[in-house]
Amino acid sequence: MAPPAQMCLVNNGDSINAAAVRMVMKEAAPPHSASLLDADEFRRLGHQVIDFIAYYAGMGSYPVHPSVTPGFLRRALPADAPSRPAEHDAFAAALRDVRDHILPGLTHWQSPRHFAHFPASSSTAAALGEALTDGINVVPFTWAASPAATELEMVVTDWLGKALHLPESLLFCGGGGGTLLGTSCEAILCALVTARERKLAEIGSKRIGDLVVYCSDQTHFALRKAIPTHRDRMFALSPADLGAAMRADADAGLVPLFLCATIGTTQTSVDPVRELCAVVAAHGAWSHVDAVYAGSALVCPEFRHLADGAEAVDSFSMNAHKWLLANTDCLRQPALLVAGLGTEQEYILKDAAAEGHDIVDYKDWSVTLTRRFRALKLWLVLRCYGVEGLRDHVRSHVRMAAAFENMVRADERFEVVTVRQFSLVCFRLRPLPEKLGSEKEANELNRRLLEEVNGTRSGPYMRSAKVGGIYMLRCAVGSTLTEERHVTEAWRVVQDRAAELLGKMEITNGVVA
Amino acid sequence: MAPPAQMCLVNNGDSINAAAVRMVMKEAAPPHSASLLDADEFRRLGHQVIDFIAYYAGMGSYPVHPSVTPGFLRRALPADAPSRPAEHDAFAAALRDVRDHILPGLTHWQSPRHFAHFPASSSTAAALGEALTDGINVVPFTWAASPAATELEMVVTDWLGKALHLPESLLFCGGGGGTLLGTSCEAILCALVTARERKLAEIGSKRIGDLVVYCSDQTHFALRKAIPTHRDRMFALSPADLGAAMRADADAGLVPLFLCATIGTTQTSVDPVRELCAVVAAHGAWSHVDAVYAGSALVCPEFRHLADGAEAVDSFSMNAHKWLLANTDCLRQPALLVAGLGTEQEYILKDAAAEGHDIVDYKDWSVTLTRRFRALKLWLVLRCYGVEGLRDHVRSHVRMAAAFENMVRADERFEVVTVRQFSLVCFRLRPLPEKLGSEKEANELNRRLLEEVNGTRSGPYMRSAKVGGIYMLRCAVGSTLTEERHVTEAWRVVQDRAAELLGKMEITNGVVA
CATH class of the missing domain: 3.90.1150.10 (Aspartate Aminotransferase, domain 1)
Incomplete structure (x- = not known):
């Protein structure tokens, strides 16, 4: 089935041109307990979903942003979940709802005419990697809870780190190590907590109120207090301004804790990593580089110089889902210390198999316990497209x-x-x-x-x-x-x-x- | 194609019986830039992935837990990502790698013989809902960033809240509201931050060091300091013990801030919500109910009494991915205040369309900015199986x-x-x-x-x-x-x-x- 060369997606909440989708809506048996995860049923409905997505990806000339008003969808849907779905084939009916009610109200981030925010780049390998991840559905919060998932995460974070020309000190192969978290907010939070624990161990936990975090006014939302930047420096953070702020705080009895420098702000300014790290080091603080958007560009040697000095940072994070074809919910690469975040309890005690080995339990690398098998998708992207791709x-x-x-x-x-x-x-x-x-x-x-x-x-x-x-x-x-x-x-x-x-x-x- | 009635998945790192999978490995064109998201290519490879998952779901007699030692996969894979994939059909080769190297090293959470930890229940609707989400790949961090995604999240959190017999005060229809976060750790963190901001606004931010958080020693990992429980109360938190602890702290000049009560700990004890809330209210603290695992059981009227008194809680969280068929990365339902977490900046300023409306920007409901279109999956599960299902x-x-x-x-x-x-x-x-x-x-x-x-x-x-x-x-x-x-x-x-x-x-x- 070829994708429709063009389709009509009206944005006023009316149904879209239905002919193309109708083709993939075949009859299905009503779902019942025994068929909740039946292989044949999964295959039959799965092919429908794949055709539906392919149809969606093939759209070209629809409006990127819907002209709807708040409440349009809440009014269109029932106030309660069905008790028992009325339809013979509830899944096909649901896909029709997606087509008629949900697609017309989305902002289409995958549209070739979407130039808003930052991209959420997708690819066939990523979208299908995600489907595969969800089909397998394991929860690798410890090594033992799904060994291959943890090891693949170690492999791909090293792969990606090397592809980005990051210093080996941030990679497993150089004594550091990476993890895949849900968002950069989570990555920064982890780095911040770890930095805090390290500093409090040094100065005593009573002084928690004296700790100061630094960033520029162009830094990611996750951080709020900021040193102003100026147009004449292209809105990059000035090492002199940072140094002055840290000195003033230290003189006032406060404790410089953490700097978040950015490679590629929302206006794509780039903070001078090497010079900033030197200022931070003089105060014994933690330096984090947030390269959420522009980190992807480091795969190209011509952008490599932007991370010059990164060998001195304590942690580094970036998003593969913004620009590296690995759709949403993918990647950060902080070299975190487990000390600030680790847990240990009988319920998830290490396996006998793991005893005597220096294993990674990724639950200790993030604020979350439950986690997805994110490595599979990123591995598929790197494996299928290669660094050159x-x-x-x-x-x-x-x-x-x-x-x-x-x-x-x-x-x-x-x-x-x-x-x-x-x-x-x-x-x-x-x-x-x-x-x-x-x-x-x-x-x-x-x-x-x-x-x-x-x-x-x-x-x-x-x-x-x-x-x-x-x-x-x-x-x-x-x-x-x-x-x-x-x-x-x-x-x-x-x-x-x-x-x-x-x-x-x-x-x-x-x-x- | 019928799934193989039985398959042999050896756990020593050797390849599994390959005949069945080989059937789905057809020839493919090499990926190149133009085909990164080509509709035909997506459909062709997508059908392969669906068949692969169906094959995986059809497995029956393989070991649930692999007998591998740390490092087995890292040693088997190259140390660097390929520069250009060597194979003509890199995607098919990657699926072979999944079959030969990755599946044999997983703990199979979907196995019928997996009785470990808590379940990560999946279903056809959930797994395909996830595939659909990733195919559409929008980022609904504000209402405007993808209106239907935000509204569907409001609809399904109300649907689920009602299905769980939660008090309306926690739902949009009753003036509260829910959101879908990645994990319960994140939900508890959000509730905690919100509680802290509320209390500090009341007593002044200088007293941040005086705040005290309470939970039992059976509470979720996200919280660590604990009031001991005992076997004679089935390890439930005693309201008398909580009251004594809060009084002692208040007498010592500290400020009771937050209680995390649990419905269904890792040993499935249930804290008495109503009595605990009364103690908490007397001290002006925040009460949160963590029903991560057992919250799912509230769909059944016979378990409803376990949440008696929930109308007095400030926030509530549960996991649909543990027991409600909505595989990993799905649901929490906290009624959060935006005050503690909100951000506002030109970059994501409200749309003109949203002006004058009381809209929800979900970025203000969590620690993360980037977020997935999680509602689609949960909606599909509720839509296809119904509350009775x-x-x-x-x-x-x-x-x-x-x-x-x-x-x-x-x-x-x-x-x-x-x-x-x-x-x-x-x-x-x-x-x-x-x-x-x-x-x-x-x-x-x-x-x-x-x-x-x-x-x-x-x-x-x-x-x-x-x-x-x-x-x-x-x-x-x-x-x-x-x-x-x-x-x-x-x-x-x-x-x-x-x-x-x-x-x-x-x-x-x-x-x-």
Whole structure:
């Protein structure tokens, strides 16, 4: 069955063109206890789901972002779960609900025209790796609880660390080691707790109130208090500013605890790792590098220098699910100490088989006990595409972003606000003093531009950022399905909307109406 | 293709009987950038993966727990990821690796003879729901980031809350609300942070060092300091003991902050929620109920009384992935306040569409920003099986556990240590004073019994617990594939191993050799 060349996904909550999906909705026996995990039933329904996803992946010209209002789905669905499903084939009926009620209300992150936030790149190997993981469904919280799952996680974190050119001190092969957590918030939390325990062991737990954590105002959401950055340093954290803050705190009797430096903020600024680590080391604090988005770019030797100095960091985290084809819920690589997080109890006591061996129980590497077999997916991605395949992928997005950047630069009405380093372009309509008067008006104009761009039904979907008082549009290239034509077309839509907006302003005498 | 009636999965690292899997390994084109997410390629490989999982689910007589030693897989795999996969069809080669190297080293949680830890129950709807989630791959961290995903999460947490007979005050329909997090550790952490912020707002943040958290020594790992429980109360937390502890702390100038009560500990004790909440309320502290395992049983009216008094709790969490057919990474239901965890920044500012509406941005309900579309899976499970289907499932396991319990009770060499409430039986060989002398020897004997039971290649796989100084074997019935014959056979293996062990002891004059 070939995918429909085009499909009609209406966003007003009405049903989408149903013909294509109907093909995969065959008859099924009603589920009953004995068939909850029956192999034949699984195979039959599984093929339907695969066809359904393939159909979804084949969509091209639907709106990326739905025009729905809050409550649309809650009103459409019953207030209670069914007692017994009414339908003969409840699974097929459920797939119809997905098609008619759920898909039309999603923001389609896999769309080639999704340029918002950061990408959630997917791939066939990742999506099927996930399906395989869930089919096997083991819980490797200790080595014994599923030995191959723990060992595969050790193998792939080393594989990935090497592919990213990370120092061996962070890898198992160099005495460190990595783990796969759900999100970077969790990774930072783990590093923070470990740093705290290390410091309190040194200075006594009574001084917990004196500990100070540092980051720039561009750091990940998980951390809130911040040292300001400035446009003239491209919003990177200044080692001098950090040093001054740490000295002042130490003089006031406080204890510098933790620095979170970032490689690739939401505006893709890159903090100078080597210089910052030197400042941190002087105060005996913990240095963590958060490379959630841009860490993926380290697979390419041309980006390797951005992690210079990483051999001095205590921990490092990145997301394979943002840009390395390994869809959501994949990867971090912190070299954590078990001391801060370990548990030991009879219920999960080490196996006899493990006695005398230096094993890894990943439950001690995170805040969670239950965990998924995440390594299988990442292994499949690395195994099937290879490091060179990932490089090709990253480079193709960087190329497309560079092309978009060049188009922005060639239009004098626009400016690129921060230097593009990866595949994200932050840009805006220039403030025109003679027309707009102030930054505030420029911000308002760009806010309206984004609204217009996203209001184009077959157009791109972008989001904004506000840094140093400047409102900018963000074009984040990163969907696996994005091709050059999507980028070119996205820019054309931006130009058209801008022309229309500026035209209207001229009529109303330069005042944003 | 019918699943192989039987397969041979050898645990020594050698390849398993390959004929069946080979059938699903067809030729494939080499992956290249353009085909990373190609619909046809996805469909072709997807069908292979579904057949592979169906084959895995159809396995019956393989060892549940592998006899491997640490390092077995790391030694078998290359030290680096491939640069370019050597094979023409890398995906098929990877599936062969799964079959030959990874499956033989897993502990098979889905085996009908897996009675260890707590179950990780799966079902066709859940596993395929997960596959569907990963195929769609959206990131609903705000309402706008994928509206239908957020709304479906609101719908299913209400559905589930009602199915569990929870008070409406914890549901959206009653002014509360639920969210789906990765693990219960995360749920407890969120509740704890929220409780802390609420209390510090009241007493001032300088007193952070005075806050005290309470739980029993049977509480979940996420919490460590504990009030002792005793066998005569079936290891439930005593309200009198809690009250005394809180009073003593308050008298000493400390501030009672948080109680974590448990419905169904690892030994399935149940804390008296109503009485404990009354104690907590008197001190203005936060009460959280952790019903990670036994929360699933609340779908059955006959277990509903265990949550009596829950209308007074501040938050509640449970796992659908343990016993409600919704495999790993599914559900908690805390009614959290956003205050402690919320973030607000231009980058993820509310959509125009959401303005003026009281929307839920789930990023503010957890420690993580990135999150999966977890609601789809749980919705599929509830939609396809219905509340009655879940009841059938829970009751069938409770019946099997009761049968196991009766068999234990009928053998006077054994005793059931804690009263069985759900589908977990904690039992041991009785200490025989005239032969064994002490509890310590009884513990050693039971430890050896477990080793013998788990050493039976085609036998059951159980784990142990040690509570109040008593080492006990845990038979946790909960695999979706478990039938009565597996339970009967498991008991026969236990009896046989016990007879052999006791026989050896008689020969050596009552001393454990």
